[in-house]
Amino acid sequence: MEAKIVEEIKRNKAFLIASHINPEGDAIGSALALAISLKNIGKEVTVFNQDPIPRNLQFLPMSAEIIHEIDGSLSFDAAFVLDCGGLDRVGKEIEKIRKIRKIINIDHHITNSRFGDIRLVDSQSSSTAELIYAVLKDIPIEVTYEIALNIYTAILTDTGAFCNPNTTERAFHIASEMVRIGVNPSNVAEKIYQEMPVSRLKLLGLVLNTLEILGNGRIASVVATLSMLKKTGATPELTEDIVTYPRSILGVKVAVLFREVSKNYYKVSFRSNKDVDVADIAREFSGGGHPNASGGNVGGSLLEVKGKVFEAISRRLV
Amino acid sequence: MEAKIVEEIKRNKAFLIASHINPEGDAIGSALALAISLKNIGKEVTVFNQDPIPRNLQFLPMSAEIIHEIDGSLSFDAAFVLDCGGLDRVGKEIEKIRKIRKIINIDHHITNSRFGDIRLVDSQSSSTAELIYAVLKDIPIEVTYEIALNIYTAILTDTGAFCNPNTTERAFHIASEMVRIGVNPSNVAEKIYQEMPVSRLKLLGLVLNTLEILGNGRIASVVATLSMLKKTGATPELTEDIVTYPRSILGVKVAVLFREVSKNYYKVSFRSNKDVDVADIAREFSGGGHPNASGGNVGGSLLEVKGKVFEAISRRLV
Numbered sequence: 193m194e195a196k197i198v199e200e201i202k203r204n205k206a207f208l209i210a211s212h213i214n215p216e217g218d219a220i221g222s223a224l225a226l227a228i229s230l231k232n233i234g235k236e237v238t239v240f241n242q243d244p245i246p247r248n249l250q251f252l253p254m255s256a257e258i259i260h261e262i263d264g265s266l267s268f269d270a271a272f273v274l275d276c277g278g279l280d281r282v283g284k285e286i287e288k289i290r291k292i293r294k295i296i297n298i299d300h301h302i303t304n305s306r307f308g309d310i311r312l313v314d315s316q317s318s319s320t321a322e323l324i325y326a327v328l329k330d331i332p333i334e335v336t337y338e339i340a341l342n343i344y345t346a347i348l349t350d351t352g353a354f355c356n357p358n359t360t361e362r363a364f365h366i367a368s369e370m371v372r373i374g375v376n377p378s379n380v381a382e383k384i385y386q387e388m389p390v391s392r393l394k395l396l397g398l399v400l401n402t403l404e405i406l407g408n409g410r411i412a413s414v415v416a417t418l419s420m421l422k423k424t425g426a427t428p429e430l431t432e433d434i435v436t437y438p439r440s441i442l443g444v445k446v447a448v449l450f451r452e453v454s455k456n457y458y459k460v461s462f463r464s465n466k467d468v469d470v471a472d473i474a475r476e477f478s479g480g481g482h483p484n485a486s487g488g489n490v491g492g493s494l495l496e497v498k499g500k501v502f503e504a505i506s507r508r509l510v
Numbered sequence: 511m512e513a514k515i516v517e518e519i520k521r522n523k524a525f526l527i528a529s530h531i532n533p534e535g536d537a538i539g540s541a542l543a544l545a546i547s548l549k550n551i552g553k554e555v556t557v558f559n560q561d562p563i564p565r566n567l568q569f570l571p572m573s574a575e576i577i578h579e580i581d582g583s584l585s586f587d588a589a590f591v592l593d594c595g596g597l598d599r600v601g602k603e604i605e606k607i608r609k610i611r612k613i614i615n616i617d618h619h620i621t622n623s624r625f626g627d628i629r630l631v632d633s634q635s636s637s638t639a640e641l642i643y644a645v646l647k648d649i650p651i652e653v654t655y656e657i658a659l660n661i662y663t664a665i666l667t668d669t670g671a672f673c674n675p676n677t678t679e680r681a682f683h684i685a686s687e688m689v690r691i692g693v694n695p696s697n698v699a700e701k702i703y704q705e706m707p708v709s710r711l712k713l714l715g716l717v718l719n720t721l722e723i724l725g726n727g728r729i730a731s732v733v734a735t736l737s738m739l740k741k742t743g744a745t746p747e748l749t750e751d752i753v754t755y756p757r758s759i760l761g762v763k764v765a766v767l768f769r770e771v772s773k774n775y776y777k778v779s780f781r782s783n784k785d786v787d788v789a790d791i792a793r794e795f796s797g798g799g800h801p802n803a804s805g806g807n808v809g810g811s812l813l814e815v816k817g818k819v820f821e822a823i824s825r826r827l828v
Contacts, residue, residue, distance in 0.1 A: 348672075351695075353671040353672060353673055354666075354671060354672050354685070354695055354699075355671055355695065355696060355699035355700075355703065356696055356699075357696040359689075359695035359696060359699075360689065361686050361687075361689040361690045362686075364682050364683075364685040364686035364689060364695075365682075365683070365686040367672070367682040368679050368680075368682035368683040368686060369679075371677075371678065371679040371682060372679045377669075377672055377673065377677035377682075378673060378674055378675040378677060381670075381672075381673035381674075381677075382783070385673065385758065386757070386758045386783075387758075387759075387760040387761075388758045388759050388760060389759070389760055390721070390723055390727075390730075390759050390760070393718055393721055393755055393756065393758070393759060394718070394721060396714075396715075396718055396755075397714075397715055397716075397717075397718030397719040397721065398715075398719070399715075400711055400712070400714055400715030400718065401715040401716070401719070403708070403711055403712060403715065405708055409708075412708075437711060437714075438711065439704070440703065440704045440705075440706045440711070441705075441706050441707070441708050441711060442705040442706060442707055442708070443705075465700070465704075
């Protein structure tokens with residue numbers, strides 16, 4: 193499949209590169225690695241993402257050039273849609289993207305809907321960036337420091353610092369290559385993990401104080417209320433990965449974060465170990481996600497919401 | 511230097527393998543990787559460490575066979591002393607070890623005192639395990655799954671999940687090799703990082719609630735009191751890496767954990783970014799360590815202790 197993509201790159205001049213809403217390291221790193229590569233061989237490249245670039249990814253080369261709306265007068269020969277399980281994941285500009293003559297779908301999600309004219313979809317890949325790296329090797333395009341920094345960051349973040357199940361021999365091999373090219377792993381880790389706003393740590397303290405353990409030690413939950421956000425000055429995004437803390441407890445199979453969105457309405461995040469499919473649980477609460485990381489929404493008082501959620505989890509723990 | 515070590519291995523039969531007090535992943539992983547390797551080629555091997563094996567390393571193959579005292583009637587042809595900056599780091603059995611005919615010092619600490627008859631000391635190495643791996647390649651001894659699991663765990667822990675400054679191209683390359691041999695990175699990460707006692711998370715919540723930011727945002731501190739340990743049921747060891755949390759705040763150059771040891775006596779842990787040498791600060795408080803991670807002890811009320819420590823830090827921040 194790389195061959196067809198290489199052909200499209202060689203034949204065309206103007207490319208759009210799009211990735212998914214609420215982007216993280218792989219969405220942005222893959223898009224920028226490809227964008228810099230194409231620019232370096234004289235192509236015209238526009239990088240689009242509907243949403244703002246997270247603060248801790250703004251150090252990535254070329255990240256400031258990402259646009260958040262597509263000017264209708266622009267025309268493209270082809271569009272790369274990266275790290276998107278479905279085309280709708282690009283967000284509000286979907287109709288403009290759909291009209292582009294060739295859509296190239298590069299992704300590693302097992303749920304990929306196989307949209308687009310050309311597809312490079314491999315759920316065995318640690319990250320979309322790993323697939324981008326394969327394409328660059330095939331053209332071939334020299335992997336400069338700026339490209340390497342984007343690829344490394346994408347792999348680092350998508351593998352959870354090489355701790356998630358998608359961490360493969362090849363992910364480590366590419367990381368090794370990127371370091372050879374000049375990437376400094378500790379500098380990147382510092383940018384990604386070590387530059388937290390103080391409000392986040394204050395929030396973490398308050399949230400951890402709500403820790404509850406139930407189901408014979410197999411369920412752990414924490415709560416983030418609106419008053420905690422107010423008290424600490426933290427934004428709702430800063431609650432995002434707090435659910436990984438209750439998940440880290442010995443014996444816990446399912447961890448839950450209840451985040452108050454408004455009076456009697458909660459966003460619920462789930463994390464689990466291999467044994468429990470929390471995407472299945474999240475679907476009961478108009479949500480979804482991955483088997484071990486998912487989320488949904490539940491109405492009611494905190495006590496009601498907890499009751500519904502714990503009941504749903506308990507049914508899967510038998 | 512590997513050649514001399516290879517010669518000693520080939521020539522002799524009975525080996526002691528020792529590593530440092532309060533062992534962590536590299537001390538244990540290096541020792542066990544070497545022990546299994548030597549056993550696999552028919553040698554007699556005894557692995558010694560003065561202290562108990564931390565709970566999260568007890569999954570390592572052969573870890574249950576580590577002895578904590580050396581029977582004086584045992585005799586050894588040679589002793590490997592691993593991951594020790596000085597021979598005294600082996601602890602209470604130093605005199606028995608000192609008497610062994612050949613002492614082989616394998617270490618990656620920049621402060622290594624160059625003790626022993628044969629030395630393989632390389633501060634450019636991510637870990638002592640990386641040096642063990644080089645020795646195995648030279649003999650050569652086949653790296654089995656059990657050996658690979660020990661080497662991988664040592665590199666993972668000593669590089670802080672590939673985030674510390676000692677994370678090199680070669681560290682990633684070896685990690686890639688170990689995964690090829692069969693190591694499952696997410697399973698290891700789960701054993702190392704995901705099996706926390708619930709008391710630790712409760713303690714983390716209470717400690718984070720004491721967060722103080724000063725020095726124009728460049729100093730962050732937290733406090734762990736004896737009453738917090740009592741309330742949560744946490745052991746003092748569980749406070750160990752909590753100082754990395756205040757260190758993760760944007761703009762913070764020095765982070766401090768004040769841990770109450772007894773009335774009016776505090777253990778103080780320091781973490782810093784590249785700019786500040788906290789080993790130098792720790793030395794003022796009868797302690798020491800690495801430039802970016804160190805600790806000392808200070809007497810006085812919490813307010814007095816804070817005063818002394820913040821004053822010492824401020825002098826270095828100018």
